Amino acid sequence: MTSTGRQCGDCTLCCKVMAIEQLAKPANAWCPHCKPGRGCQTYANRPAECRSFGCVWLVNDRLEEHWKPSRSKLVLTTSEDGLEVRCDPGFPDAWRKQPFRSEMHQWAVSGGPLDMTIVVIVGQRMTLLTPDREFDLGIVGPDERIVREFEGTKVVNATVVKASDLGSICDLRG
């Protein structure tokens, strides 16, 4: 059990949407050890990546009950500079449903001044949410990075470039 008192229970969605390097399991495919809705069949021997993983709903009770991934079809994780929202590809529009879409908009508004990014991931397709609009970034590979272009604090453009062309994630500020 976590400090929130929450338990995964009937949820196994991270075992589908997350990539597990130690198992060479790609994102968006069920782990062969998972019984969906039941749990991990190799729990005692699961890899370190799985042992250390907890989605935001599990570890942070500021995220209300309706965000439970088995209900919302959305797995939230923190990134270097914000939040990643992985949508079950079997329910690709789940992130557009209410109240999720409105709550994410509120986070984009309140997180904007803190320069917090919110990226929705459906399969390999990514969408950057900003207070003013959505940027459909298309298919973003693991070797690619998002570059945001600013006017003041407002994001006015977002593009995807090869990480090797950048060295690191880069923001262009006007």
Ligand code: SF4
């Ligand atoms: S997505 Fe979260 S709640 Fe669901 S099984 Fe994974 S860690 Fe548990």
Ligand code: SF4
């Ligand atoms: S090893 Fe277990 S916990 Fe890890 S992804 Fe597979 S089913 Fe889930």
